[in-house]
Amino acid sequence: MSEVAVCDSACLIALGRIDRAEILACSFDAVFIPPAVQEEIGYSTDWLMVKPVQNISMARALGTQIDKGESEAIALASELGETFVVLDDKKARRVARQLALQVIGTIGVLLRAKKKGIIADVKPILDSLNAADFRIGDSLYQQAMKLAKEE
Numbered sequence: 001m002s003e004v005a006v007c008d009s010a011c012l013i014a015l016g017r018i019d020r021a022e023i024l025a026c027s028f029d030a031v032f033i034p035p036a037v038q039e040e041i042g043y044s045t046d047w048l049m050v051k052p053v054q055n056i057s058m059a060r061a062l063g064t065q066i067d068k069g070e071s072e073a074i075a076l077a078s079e080l081g082e083t084f085v086v087l088d089d090k091k092a093r094r095v096a097r098q099l100a101l102q103v104i105g106t107i108g109v110l111l112r113a114k115k116k117g118i119i120a121d122v123k124p125i126l127d128s129l130n131a132a133d134f135r136i137g138d139s140l141y142q143q144a145m146k147l148a149k150e151e
Contacts, residue, residue: 003084004030006077009040009069010088011106012048016041017132020125024086026118027109032080034059034072054079066092077101107136107144114148122148 005028012033015021024031025047032051038044053059053075062071070092077085078099087093088105096103104112110126113119122144130136136144145151 003028004032004080004082005084005086005104006032006034006073006080007037007048007086008073008088008092009033009037011086011109012037012041014088014106014129014132014134015109016043017134018125018128020128021045023113023118023125024109027113027116028084032076032083034069034076036068036072040069051076062095066095070095074099074101106134107140111144111147121150123150 007024011024012021015023030049031047032049034053035050038050053072055075055078058078059071059075062074066089070087070089073085073087074092074096077083077096078101084102084104085096086104086109087096093103093105107126110119110122114122119125126136126141126144
């Protein structure tokens with residue numbers, strides 16, 4: 001079974017800041033982004049597929065609660081079905097879960113990458129993200145270390 005992800009800009013920007021965006025590419029069979037996310041990140045790659053949202057009314061309705069990139073990513077994930085939606089914003093994650101979507105964040109992508117053997121350790125990447133101003137709370141950092149078995 002193919003594992004597909006629809007990504008918001010946060011994960012792409014964070015991993016891009018530390019030149020490790022390929023972790024996302026290697027963690028899924030395909031990674032889609034909606035046009036609003038393409039605008040937010042300002043770059044493209046051969047593995048990142050831009051796919052317009054068909055359900056514009058859903059994206060607009062979600063846009064009253066969360067930002068445009070997040071709302072389009074959630075709407076696109078909803079359209080594609082059996083997919084992960086990569087979101088870090090707490091409110092966006094809650095909205096996606098209410099729609100019964102499989103939510104994963106940047107740290108979840110790193111844990112997934114470690115489990116698949118794409119990266120050896122999560123800690124150095126989390127430390128690089130912290131140094132690049134990607135905010136990771138202490139409790140979340142500790143939880144990630146525990147899940148990665150790197151305590």
